[in-house]
Amino acid sequence: MKSPTPLVLAASALLFSATVSPGEIKIVIDHNPNGEAGAGFKFKRVPPPAKNDAAAKAKFSIVEGERDGNGAELEALHDGKLPTEEDDPGENFFFNAGTEGGRLQVDLGSAIDVIDRDARPETVESAADAQFNTLTDAEKAAGWKLLFNGRDFSGWHNFKRAGVRPGWQVKEGALVCADPHSAGDIVTADKFRRFELQLDYNISHAGNSGIMYRVTDEGNAVWATGPEFQLEDNQAAADPVRCGWLYALYQPPDDPKTGKPLDATKPVGEWNHVRLLISPEKCEHEINGVNYFDYVLGSEDFNNRVAKSKFARMPRFATSDTGYIALQGDHGEVSFRNIKIRPLAPQQ
Numbered sequence: 011m012k013s014p015t016p017l018v019l020a021a022s023a024l025l026f027s028a029t030v031s032p033g034e035i036k037i038v039i040d041h042n043p044n045g046e047a048g049a050g051f052k053f054k055r056v057p058p059p060a061k062n063d064a065a066a067k068a069k070f071s072i073v074e075g076e077r078d079g080n081g082a083e084l085e086a087l088h089d090g091k092l093p094t095e096e097d098d099p100g101e102n103f104f105f106n107a108g109t110e111g112g113r114l115q116v117d118l119g120s121a122i123d124v125i126d127r128d129a130r131p132e133t134v135e136s137a138a139d140a141q142f143n144t145l146t147d148a149e150k151a152a153g154w155k156l157l158f159n160g161r162d163f164s165g166w167h168n169f170k171r172a173g174v175r176p177g178w179q180v181k182e183g184a185l186v187c188a189d190p191h192s193a194g195d196i197v198t199a200d201k202f203r204r205f206e207l208q209l210d211y212n213i214s215h216a217g218n219s220g221i222m223y224r225v226t227d228e229g230n231a232v233w234a235t236g237p238e239f240q241l242e243d244n245q246a247a248a249d250p251v252r253c254g255w256l257y258a259l260y261q262p263p264d265d266p267k268t269g270k271p272l273d274a275t276k277p278v279g280e281w282n283h284v285r286l287l288i289s290p291e292k293c294e295h296e297i298n299g300v301n302y303f304d305y306v307l308g309s310e311d312f313n314n315r316v317a318k319s320k321f322a323r324m325p326r327f328a329t330s331d332t333g334y335i336a337l338q339g340d341h342g343e344v345s346f347r348n349i350k351i352r353p354l355a356p357q358q
Contacts, residue, residue: 075112193339203332216246217342224333232336262302274300
């Protein structure tokens, strides 16, 4: 659509960044609730400002509300710089403390084609979440399917029972194991044979979770039938099996720089990306674009490792050629988003 300037946005507390690509302006909005606000003025979704942002050339004015006299002028919103010190009011623009905030008018200087976004205050959070849990046209054409819609538990249920226990919640576009004492493992409604799975996860301090595949109802637990892609806080978790390993069976080679097994994970509180490829020809584990190892299910090497592990006592372990995807929810707090899967056709 063609949008004339000025462009008006409203929010009680907001930070925004505008970047231009051909035919598009992207406005990212976020806020920190009072209970989560800190001295660092950091936001989960908003990238650091850049001097080449479209906003750098825009004209800002206050439509409603008043600038707090202890804060910076409007120019601080689009000068391409981050605050030089934590909790330094003079480096940040904000409306008068204790008020409902206000409205800003942003004049971009000319008409521009934009992607329509509803930026009313009551929809600010949903607009910020819109970039997650979606598929591009190219992904749809390639056969990708979302396993989590970002809104509810559609397509998921607890293992061997209907519904999802209250320890699992949907928060800000993420599937969250908020209370592992009342969560349990959840599985997909559909079964998958050969596939490529990708997702983002954010683990808690000392947290432990996992992704199981080809899970069936024949075992008493998801791990009794499904191999596990381990997820955990590598720095503080008690389990010696580290993130990205195939639990008790495969681990990556040592990193020459550290002398320890390869670790591509980001610190607690940051989102990590997982890629899991499962096919009869080869299985691959990746974290943040780094390949850890590959293996072949049912191969002599795989079966020998199973025979030497605790899974040797589980006759149904890794024997099915299809099954559910499971997310572990009984070991610690963890969040998931952008969970998508691409079924693979058999090789000719």
